[in-house]
Amino acid sequence: MSTERYNAREAEPRWQKIWDERGIYRTRNDDPRPKYYVLEMFPYPSGRIHIGHGRNYVMGDVVARFKRMKGFNVLHPMGWDAFGLPAENAAIERRTHPGKWTYENIATMREQLKLLGLSLDWSREIATCDPSYYGEQQRIFLEFLKGGFAYRRESEVNWDPVDNTVLANEQVIDGRGWRSGALVERRKLAQWFFRISDASEELLAGLDTLERWPDKVRLMQRNWIGRSEGLHVRFVLDHTPAEGLPEALPAEIKVYTTRPDTLFGASFLALSPSHPLTEQLAATNPALATFVEECRRGGTSTAEIETQEKMGYDTGLKVRHPLDGPDLPVYVANFVLMEYGTGAIFGCPAHDQRDFDFATKYDLPITPVVLPPDVDPASFSVADGPYEGEGTLFNSRLLDGLTVPAAKEKVALALENQILGNAPVGERAVNYRLRDWGISRQRYWGCPIPIIHCDTCGPVPVPEDQLPVRLPDDVSFDQPGNPLDRHPSWKHVNCPQCGAGARRETDTMDTFVDSSWYFARFASEPGSDPLQKQAADQWLPVDQYIGGVEHAILHLLYSRFFIRTLNKLGRVSLKEPFAGLFTQGMIVHETYKDTEGRWLFPEEVERDGEGRPVKVGTGEPVTIGLPEKMSKSKKNVVPPEIVADTYGVDCARWFMLADTPPERDSEWTSAGIEGAWRFVQRIWRLVGDAVVLAPDEIDRPVDFGAESLALRRSAHKLAAQVAEDVERLRFNVAVARVHAFANVFNDALAAARKGDVTPDLAFALREAATFLVGVVAPMVPHLAEECWQVLGRAGLIAEAAWPAVDPDLLAEDSVTLPIQINGKRRGEIVVARDASPAEVEKAVLALDLIAQALDGRAPKRIIVVPQRIVNVVA
């Protein structure tokens, strides 16, 4: 028996060095084997990683290693989402350069990731802040522009008047700038947009092709795109000249509705405060202008929007009802969004909560037009609130008696056929919630938008031969605002078209642009063109993409749009970048606070004699809080280095895969990591014991005894089942199977120690050990290499094949069937695997326990489910 413990601290760096020296994780594009691309969402280099960051990389690594063993040419790269605001904040706080800070973090985190023993092809590493990467992105931007997928328009931003800077939504807290505390204003700025809304329909339809995505994510994207079918309706303005109205008002107002059936319940029209007509009226109406101003000032936080009261301003205008109803007043209302539909609505208070609130406040008529099923029209009232359900139309002339869908159809037809001017009054329309993607950021640390603004030529693309537009290094962060804007020379250039003095665009791109194609960059070999069509077509789509649910919408939707657009521009052949998606759960950890409410690191807490948590050294009592996502601020983090030093990273990897289903949050506990450690040692011992009992590799004997055969069956079943579990990413189940097999193997070894080790048993023991090591190799790769060596196998297990399963060993000759009487389990019977139902039935009826239960009577019915169960109905 082996007595040495497995020394992970010594073995792990040794194997990592060997892997590294032999370059076995370097992927070649000319490898003829079938491809498999596994990718974890690349990290933002924020400083240091903690063990909580490791889970998705470990999961991806298990898949990568498994697929390699299964004979695939695996691409498993890593890079850095390296642009972004935190680098600028760090620059301000630490008086350092964002690039320096970023690259230092990358260096640290790269070493930490390497510590985890991940089988990554580091030769393809990229950082999005590298000019070779963002230069290509600038080229893509210009192609988008040329192809009509990018454009510029005015759009509102959050403006901090003290810091003189634009704020991201998350930097606005309770309507104030997070740093300055100043009240945030909304300002209009000319900004660049990608026309993602034009792709709404294809992005929606494409979701149906993504069969290996979680339903939840597809649903979230579906809701985000927010397709709705409705009707555009033109309401003619009644031009009875009212006092003080400006000349040249438009003849009509167009609204969008999904409830045209409620047209006869309409009691007002409402315009958005940003509607062109509102602006026209406000120009000569100071009271309205003030009202619009008030609406604009409304808070930006969700809490404020939620509780905001409905407010309206009666313009004094009236419109005519298109179908012989009463004239309707036109309001401007704070709850009508300009960005959706036409920026104007008709209000039907009886059947819409918002309209109901509004009508109640301004004392407008509330006419019910939809009667719920089985309700008497005389007693039906909407005084307590609107009715938004299905029903039958009434109070609605031509629609009376129709169901809601039938009424929608009839109104649509009627309005389509009613021609006014040269166009129908009503037109069916599809609307999407999805808006265009604003990519301009008034920041330094991002990809510069390659545009030059000329007073005569307007915005002009930077010529191809002048790309990339590099960020200047000599910038200062001692004043608020965008350093590119105040740089002494950077932005002053000549117009590429007319040669006159011009200015560079000083906005940089949203970092979601950077992450929308990095997976395509990994496809081409290091040093080659960043976006090579052939390479992208070879490797994409990503076969298995792994990351957090927090990216379920934006990153994944933007990437889908980006790839589709690259496809239209002829840059890639595929339409969907990620064939398989998995969203993993977080690692959570208890939180600790001392008596003064200060957060404590886990290593600052221990148990006293009575098991109470106390502070190390002082013995001061400690309060334990609920497990939460690991975060620096709450100090509930575990650094990978500590785990590596005490238990080894294989233990950490095993722990992260075990027990909890991968999509759920998993709690990091010391008991858990100790359990993983015990099991790692157990595998080591089992393999060592097997080698002692069966020291030599021998040819497979022809015949096997019962014990040997049983062990072989278990081993082959293990390899088959774990393969399936890993394919389905059910790592916790795979781990449980390995545990169960270890128990079986342990018993077999104990029995073998007592008796003779016959050649067939020796073969079976060695085979079992080899299978065990092969099966755990993707999960605990260092331990597996060490065991591989103990087994005397040549080469590295990292390059070995998955254990070869003999299908004959998977099928048992006989099966044990449970026997139920009236649905309750009463016994069991062993029958041949291929026994016919009639044979089983006969054997069951012959049993004593059945005879007793039947007590002489004939059974009413016997259900035999082959290889499953027998149920006797007495």
Place this chain on the structure above:
RNA sequence: GCGGGCGUGGCGAAACUGGUAGACGCAACGGACUUAAAAUCCGUUUCUCUCUGAGAGUGCCGGUUCGAACCCGGCCGCCCGCACCA
């Protein structure tokens, strides 16, 4: 408010998608080995009872079925996404 998901021992969870509920692990308890400890190994561990056996049991109530954790209806509780989208 709208949309979606989930409720199984002291805990994390399995259950081949309608067929032996609780595999496997953690924790706990008992035992072996040891001068002792660590490590390891062997047991016990859903609940109840009249305990060599029997009954109940997958949030609660009901239904479908020979058979339900799984399907259907209605409650209760928790979690997530969206949020004035007309």
